[in-house]
Amino acid sequence: MTNQQELELYQIKMLFNQPAAAAFPEWLQPRQTKAVQHFHQSLPQYQPTPLLTLPRLAAEGGVQAVLIKNEAERFGLNAFKALGSSWAIARLLAERLGLNPETVCLADLTQPEIQSRLAAEKITFCTATDGNHGRGVAWTASLLNCPCHIYLPAGAEPERVQAIAQLGAEVITTELSYDDTAALAREQANTHGWLLVQDTTLPGYTEIPKLIIQGYSTMATEIMAQLQQQELPTPTHIFLQAGVGSMAGGMLAFLAQAMAQSAQPHPKFIILEPKQVNCCYLAAQSGNPAASVPGVQQTIMAGLNCGTPCSVVMPLLQAQADCFMACPDFVAAHGMRLANSTQAAPFISGESGAVALGAIDLLLQRPEMAQARQILNINTNSVMLGINTEGAMAPSVWQKIVKEGACPLP
Numbered sequence: 001m002t003n004q005q006e007l008e009l010y011q012i013k014m015l016f017n018q019p020a021a022a023a024f025p026e027w028l029q030p031r032q033t034k035a036v037q038h039f040h041q042s043l044p045q046y047q048p049t050p051l052l053t054l055p056r057l058a059a060e061g062g063v064q065a066v067l068i069k070n071e072a073e074r075f076g077l078n079a080f081k082a083l084g085s086s087w088a089i090a091r092l093l094a095e096r097l098g099l100n101p102e103t104v105c106l107a108d109l110t111q112p113e114i115q116s117r118l119a120a121e122k123i124t125f126c127t128a129t130d131g132n133h134g135r136g137v138a139w140t141a142s143l144l145n146c147p148c149h150i151y152l153p154a155g156a157e158p159e160r161v162q163a164i165a166q167l168g169a170e171v172i173t174t175e176l177s178y179d180d181t182a183a184l185a186r187e188q189a190n191t192h193g194w195l196l197v198q199d200t201t202l203p204g205y206t207e208i209p210k211l212i213i214q215g216y217s218t219m220a221t222e223i224m225a226q227l228q229q230q231e232l233p234t235p236t237h238i239f240l241q242a243g244v245g246s247m248a249g250g251m252l253a254f255l256a257q258a259m260a261q262s263a264q265p266h267p268k269f270i271i272l273e274p275k276q277v278n279c280c281y282l283a284a285q286s287g288n289p290a291a292s293v294p295g296v297q298q299t300i301m302a303g304l305n306c307g308t309p310c311s312v313v314m315p316l317l318q319a320q321a322d323c324f325m326a327c328p329d330f331v332a333a334h335g336m337r338l339a340n341s342t343q344a345a346p347f348i349s350g351e352s353g354a355v356a357l358g359a360i361d362l363l364l365q366r367p368e369m370a371q372a373r374q375i376l377n378i379n380t381n382s383v384m385l386g387i388n389t390e391g392a393m394a395p396s397v398w399q400k401i402v403k404e405g406a407c408p409l410p
């Protein structure tokens, strides 16, 4: 990466970059999103999640608008993640069972003949997860009446574990890091003949993560439609959380292309990670897409506690993101409290979801961040877009932070 600049402002580490001209691989092209949306629309509880406007924050921050896509309302599952796993599973099964992958819908997969084949072939799913992805896999498996096995890393919140078990999955908690848990899930899948549905790449395992990333495109499709329907201004700065970077890479690709297609200016993309586990930041900084943070790390942002970037999107993030922000936990906690308190219509934001709102607000408001605002060209015309990727997945943690003020701003 050329022309990098690194700063530490208000304890937030920032890496600024001059992005290359946008270029995207075939599997991230907009034409891939049609079949994805068709499938998602066939699922129970499908509804576009709301695109919220936060006028008070925008006024306080001196920008034109602050927009938040609220994925806490997705499918009644409290997070965006099931978009990816449900699509990947549908595509996999369509190919395996001879259904049309361009038009596959839930009714195809639940018809009696297909159900008998799933049972006869003992189709079983398996994955490792920080919580949300596993819940999505377990939910999809339950819609298809298939068993599944979900592996969680060390420190998994009991409430996250329970939410997955309630969907009928077998849940195995480990004392391993996320990366090691993913390796274990893969080993178990190989041993037992289960289908591994992992939301990140592993050596020699890239096709299913690509399908999962395509599944996230429904968020971008909805955002583009909502901007028009709600007559909102075009986002100039888009904030995307990264664990392994799958969601961020996919959303960057789909949003950048959708905006180009509708002749809107190319926005700046800002990638957010926990400070302790900033593998995408380190990969961008070093130019090594496989840079990783080893061992078990502590952060309240459980969904972002991943040590190694997803190999099929990291080169894209490295080339095309404008900024990487490595955020202390207080940024997420601040976002959680803001979501709950300062808006006309409060919403629930969990630790990994809230870092977008927290980062937007601190970037706009803190005097210490003035240099960052200048580099990112934030001004009164700017329109900030973030995604609240989860609600309160661990209600007791949410309670401590939002109601009791844990993890305050410095």
Ligand SMILES: Cc1ncc(COP(=O)(O)O)c(C=O)c1O
Residues within 6 Å of the ligand: 079, 081, 130, 132, 133, 199, 241, 242, 243, 244, 245, 246, 247, 248, 302, 303, 304, 306, 352, 353, 389, 390
């Ligand atoms: C709530 C939430 N937000 C963001 C992410 C980041 O997604 P990715 O791992 O694709 O970077 C996750 C991942 O599990 C998550 O659970």
